[in-house]
Amino acid sequence: MTYQEVLENARKRMAPRCRVCPECNGIACKGVMPGPAGKGTSRTFQRNVAWLGEHVKLEMDVTGGNQERNMEISLFGETFAAPIFVAPIGLIPYTYTEDMTDRLYCDAVMLGAKAAGILAFGGGGPKAENFYEPLEAIRENGGWGIPTLKPWAVDVVKERLKEVEAVHPFAFAMDIDSAGLPHAGLANPPMLLKTEEELREIAAATDLPFIVKGIMTAEAAQKALRAGAYAIVVSNHGGRVMDYGLSTAEVLPEIRAAVGADTKIFVDGGVRTGEDVFKMLALGADAVLIGRPYVIAAYGGGAEGVQLYTEKLKAELKDAMTMTSCKSLQEITRDKIRLV
Template identity: 40%
Template sequence: MNYDELRKNARINMNNVCRGCKRCDGIACAGEVPGIGGVGSGEGFIENVRALSRVKLELKTLHNVKKPDISSEIFGENVSFPVLPAPMAGMKSNFGGYFTEYEFASILANACKELRLMYTSADGPDPNMFNAGIEAIKNTGVPSIVFIKPRGVKEVIEKIKVAEEAGAKAVGMDVDGAGLILMVRSGQEVGPKNTDELKEIISSTSLPVVLKGIMTVEEAKIAYESGAKGIVVSNHGGRVLEAAMATCDVLPEIAEKFKRKMAIFVDGGVRSGVDVLKMLALGADAVIVGRPVAIAAHGGRIDGVKWLLKNYADELYQAMILTGTPDVHINSEIECFGNNILIKIKERGTWRV
């Protein structure tokens, strides 16, 4: 199995909704929402990939890091490496209808269980989308974060209770879904959340609450002061606001203020284990990957997802050797030169989420 095979099979199985591009960069699918692309011109998606490619690492091989430790801990769960599949749903509208919602959720949940990773489940306009992830969690027992759209407070709390009963390790709300037109048109309540609403939601559960879609220091501060235990630096894969900044560009400032205060996750444009290392060095505690995982699932089911994620782990391990990085709790400095960012990885870190 290799990525070319996965891409070819996925292109067929997704009815060409995804072209299975060699470089998944958002250009061929620009504007295809619903679908797998970025909204409008697609620049939000494209810039995530483009900006991360401008981040460079110092090559270092005269050191004692011979066997780096890529394992981590997320909300008390030991994981083999700090990568999670993104919460994804909408099989018919976004991915061509090859899988049912439950089939897709089950593939990802089982792959995570076998690889000792944390799974994330999704929510969406169709109730089957949320229910599929819950059933996958129940049937596998995989450690998980259950994400809920920014619905009305009462409905969010009801869904949190469902997540608790399913055995979730944490719950999340993808607040960047506040303007999802498909949900608004179907009469479902989604929208921004003020501080009082956040506090009511967060205080309703003993589980850690993660807010996904945080792109500024100001909103990270609101999340922290409202009681959130984690945030996801995310622009929803460029699928909600065409002109959004790239996640890797805003991550360092957010991490500078809130590292060790909250768990910091990030998504957007990650296409390799080297990209995972870049995001960790920019300040993330763990990295979330979306479209490549969906391609791998459609191209090779569980084996495809496992192959992709194992490949990321191998690439991360190799990159850590070649940068003198002993473990994933990274301390680094950032320098700018021209249009590029250079990351200088320093001594061992100690923080675990």
């Protein structure tokens, strides 16, 4: 199977909600909810893609020689093939089409990511099975994955953390911004906004590294870190929780400046290519999460499609590193890009 065949298969299986556009930018699917669109006018989704593409440019420098390019990254005591992870996405048949179930999607991204040497985050949703199906997929994948909990009441989170610990994942995440999703009101138990004190209580309830997803300001980042987060994810939930917001690429540099060089920062939103990965790293991220394109890859080719898309990203990242004379991820610094 080729990646082009993956896209062609996905286009048939995901119609009419997702058109598998040449660029996944939120324009053609504007207003399609349930579906892949952003909230409201989809402006935040569109800005994620457009700002990164239009305003962040690579500085070409081919004087660095023909050394090998090392894309490996060490996190959670493990070394991964590239700083690329599958973002958490749930409610697959509700959001896209019933041609794929949540469990089939979880299996595809967990297995495909592992085959490519990276990790997938498990998704979630308003019902209990939306938590347990990704967790079971991670269990069957030997713990190779990261479950994502919803921002339930702290006592509910603590109970489910016991079940998370039993599958021995690398870490766990919480997408705290999911309380703003259109279907949040359907959740049982309810999804609730979190305070710094509640995040601290959650972090203290387990020895697993805690990743707080849904950070868009320096102040929010500092709160999460004070609460004991291992890492933060700069994310606006792909534009699905707030209209007329800034892009993640715009706020990433100020968040990095506020938290310092040692904090682990992941970012999602608008990352489509290996060049986009390079840009986000140069802006201050340690790694990226990618969502919608991995859904397309899973619909189009299952685990093989996920692996193929990942290998495509890795090849593009390697090419960007070659054309900017970066031998390792540590050399992808701010001077390797220009904001225009």
